[in-house]
Amino acid sequence: MKKYTAIHDITDLHAWIEEARHLKKDPFAFEHLGKRKTLCMLFFNPSLRTRISTEKAARNLGMEVIILNVGSDSWVLEFEDGTVMNAGSSEHIREAAGVLSQYADVLAVRAFPELKSRTADEDERILTSFIQHASIPVVNMESATAHPLQALSDAITISEQQKTSRPKVVLSWAPHPKALPHAVANSFVQIMKRMPVDLTITHPEGYDLNPEVTGAIPINYNQEEALQEADFVYVKNWSSYLDYGKVLEDPQGVHAKWIMTKEKLGKAQFMHCLPVRRNVVVEDAVLDSTQSLVLEQANNRTYAAQLALKKILADEI
Numbered sequence: 367m368k369k370y371t372a373i374h375d376i377t378d379l380h381a382w383i384e385e386a387r388h389l390k391k392d393p394f395a396f397e398h399l400g401k402r403k404t405l406c407m408l409f410f411n412p413s414l415r416t417r418i419s420t421e422k423a424a425r426n427l428g429m430e431v432i433i434l435n436v437g438s439d440s441w442v443l444e445f446e447d448g449t450v451m452n453a454g455s456s457e458h459i460r461e462a463a464g465v466l467s468q469y470a471d472v473l474a475v476r477a478f479p480e481l482k483s484r485t486a487d488e489d490e491r492i493l494t495s496f497i498q499h500a501s502i503p504v505v506n507m508e509s510a511t512a513h514p515l516q517a518l519s520d521a522i523t524i525s526e527q528q529k530t531s532r533p534k535v536v537l538s539w540a541p542h543p544k545a546l547p548h549a550v551a552n553s554f555v556q557i558m559k560r561m562p563v564d565l566t567i568t569h570p571e572g573y574d575l576n577p578e579v580t581g582a583i584p585i586n587y588n589q590e591e592a593l594q595e596a597d598f599v600y601v602k603n604w605s606s607y608l609d610y611g612k613v614l615e616d617p618q619g620v621h622a623k624w625i626m627t628k629e630k631l632g633k634a635q636f637m638h639c640l641p642v643r644r645n646v647v648v649e650d651a652v653l654d655s656t657q658s659l660v661l662e663q664a665n666n667r668t669y670a671a672q673l674a675l676k677k678i679l680a681d682e683i
């Protein structure tokens with residue numbers, strides 16, 4: 367089935383990036399492709415960038431867009447098969463996906479993890495249920511473990527901004543008061559592995575990502591050391607993967623010192639997927655400097671989404 371739900375759905379990354387950059391220069395070149403086609407976007411969680419950039423991308427391709435906030439605007443869905451639905455959920459995914467497949471031509475789904483059970487989150491029940499029960503292509507707008515539209519946008523941004531043929535990219539963990547998913551970090555690592563870059567990951571001990579994702583990528587628990595000679599520093603918080611979904615105890619208060627500062631950034635360019643908590647994750651001086659690429663990343667979300675939708679509409683994936 368045609369879909370864009372994971373980094374491995376990208377066939378030739380270099381060609382995809384080139385094509386996205388062409389779309390950026392000429393966004394209405396494929397307006398005919400989406401004529402009389404509808405994108406239905408389902409949100410189980412909040413969004414600013416994904417919601418607006420994906421809608422804009424679809425409209426650039428001539429598509430109609432329908433947005434549904436699942437649970438608040440619609441019935442609460444049941445995902446278990448064979449269950450007696452006499453509690454909170456009113457509609458089963460089998461009917462919901464079947465019905466939506468009649469109203470739309472492409473489905474896009476955002477469904478975050480609960481961060482209670484690693485196994486449950488890695489099962490990606492909501493996303494995979496839509497893939498299984500919908501008869502139309504599905505796009506992942508951030509699931510429990512992956513955010514492939516963000517990662518594609520980040521890869522486009524690096525390709526546009528790089529000043530050397532093989533830049534050093536550092537993914538640096540940052541402090542955050544809440545337990546956050548691993549999706550952005552996972553997809554960023556997966557896409558960087560396919561880019562001509564030297565990637566290093568730095569985080570406090572205990573915050574190692576899924577080793578199946580990081581593989582042979584160097585991990586350095588010393589942030590200052592990892593940041594040496596960096597060209598791009600991608601800052602992101604994630605909760606512990608080992609002590610799954612937890613913000614780890616930090617009695618000495620050392621984790622707060624992982625905030626990104628102008629001094630630590632040096633001459634590197636700063637990246638973050640947004641939203642970002644100022645002066646917790648990164649200090650104002652970084653975000654307000656010309657070294658920050660956060661607006662460029664957010665702008666490229668449109669062309670990442672437009673490329674994925676274009677490839678689905680043109681039957682290229």
Ligand code: CP
Nearest residue numbers: 413414415416639640
């Ligand atoms: N980066 C990102 O996905 O932003 P939103 O959560 O606002 O969509």
